[in-house]
Amino acid sequence: MNHPIRSRVLPLVLLLSGAAVILLPFVWMLSLAFKPRDEIFTTTIEFLPSQIEWSNFTFALTETDIPLFLWNGLVMVTGILFFQILFAVPCAYALAQRRFAGRGLLFGLVVAALLVPFHVTAIPIFLGFAQIGILNTMWALILPFIQTAFGIFLFRQFFAQLPADLFDAARVDGMSETAIVWRIAFPLALPAATAFAIFSVTAHWNDLFWPLIATTDPNLATPPRGILYFRDQESGxxxxxxxxxAVIVTAPLVIAFLLAQRKFIQGIAAGGLKG
Incomplete structure (x- = not known):
């Protein structure tokens, strides 16, 4: 009688323990965001402040240009996502539903590209952008990421599950391959697109490495780079x-994920069903 209960309780305890470890930094961030300064630098750990210090948010919104940083981040991630979808979807469709010489090799190269971190190519990209003079522009933040091996892989896995007869029927009706991609394949892949969008937006919204290298203009600062302006040289x-x-910067991502959670899970589950 106790064995089924134990088999359910143990995974639940492990999941809750893992969630607690992951969420602890976010809980501590919220705690510090609402604490007055004298309660932050103490030897004791207390999550609940004695009084809510709204002036921390007032300072964050007035002393630095957080709205501009958020806008820059929105423009950057939207531009990156637009071009990633524009290029990844047709490539993935061709790899999944078209037959041509070298298709398997190309897909193997896509999988291999997943193993190459962006930091490996950052210096060549930086030098190339310096030569053509687009550093310190919004394009410098967008262009390095418009190609995405992960996006091609995810969409290809989804398109591989769709019946070939569906696309053959569209060709019989006179539709071009471009029309098939954007009018049939892509609408069917919206769950995968939602999952990919969350991955892409989260990764680039939180990225500090490349914006710190590619731009020096404060007017182009993205949210993570803008947070650096809170450093006080005199008192730390x-x-x-x-x-x-940090709460203001993180909140849009959390809200977006909660709104798209169901589609996200569907896209991840569907993308991993078939190789």
Missing amino acids: DNVGPLMAA
């Missing part, structure tokens, strides 16, 4: 407003 980091800014 201004922790309260810094954590408040």
